[in-house]
Amino acid sequence: MTTNGGFLAGASPETLDALLNALRELNARQIRETQQHWRRTLPFADYIVDRWDKAKALGFSEGASVYDSCLVLGDVRVGENTWVGPFTLLDGSGGLDIGNNCSISAGVQIYTHDTVEWALSNGRVSAETAPVKIGDRCYIGPNVVISKGVTIGDGCVIGANSFVNRDIPGGVKAWGTPARVIGITCEKADSSD
Known part of the structure; x- marks a missing residue:
């Protein structure tokens, strides 16, 4: 994951890995909930926007x-x-x-x-x-x-x-x-x- 000098500039590899894992968990939860309620899945950004x-x-x-x-x-x-x-x-x-x-x-x-x-x-x-x-x-x-x-x-x-x-x-x-x-x-x- 690159930060390009953004808000994660200087973050440790451990912090970046933890953030990536949290995003993956959020995505998995959103997929489960949307599938149960609407019987569909969406691209990740459509879950959070x-x-x-x-x-x-x-x-x-x-x-x-x-x-x-x-x-x-x-x-x-x-x-x-x-x-x-x-x-x-x-x-x-x-x-x-x-x-x-x-x-x-x-x-x-x-x-x-x-x-x-x-x-x-x-x-x-x-x-x-x-x-x-x-x-x-x-x-x-x-x-x-x-x-x-x-x-x-x-x-x-x-x-x-x-x-x-x-x-x-x-x-x-x-x-x-x-x-x-x-x-x-x-x-x-x-x-x-």
Whole structure:
């Protein structure tokens, strides 16, 4: 274990070993308790970092939660009661706005920039950015990738493993690579009566 001059600088090897053992014991206890209560396990940091506290620290709205394993970059706004799952990427370098009461599943990647032209130009052209907006009451399935400049309307379902590279209107189900509209949600069907 390296200390890099931090609060453990100058600690003895015995002290470092004791700390490492205490962390291992904490991890084992958290795994047992979470497995018994929720029937799942989490990465170590997700046991000790409160998801709601992390969301507050990032300026997310009331009731939002975000796993510690989520990478958050740039200007990201997340609405009330929105859940952001583990191993997600929220790239707000071009501006990212996620609405209220959304579920952003594990492994979702949302990009507001790309470096295609930067790479092709040997670094002479800047990265391109464009904002992404996800409306209220949206479910974004596991491992979805959303590219820069996309707007997803209110009340949408985006199916697992989809690639969203164009706008999706509100009240629809969409999936595929690239994602395409395949039906309407119950919300839209109820409102069309």
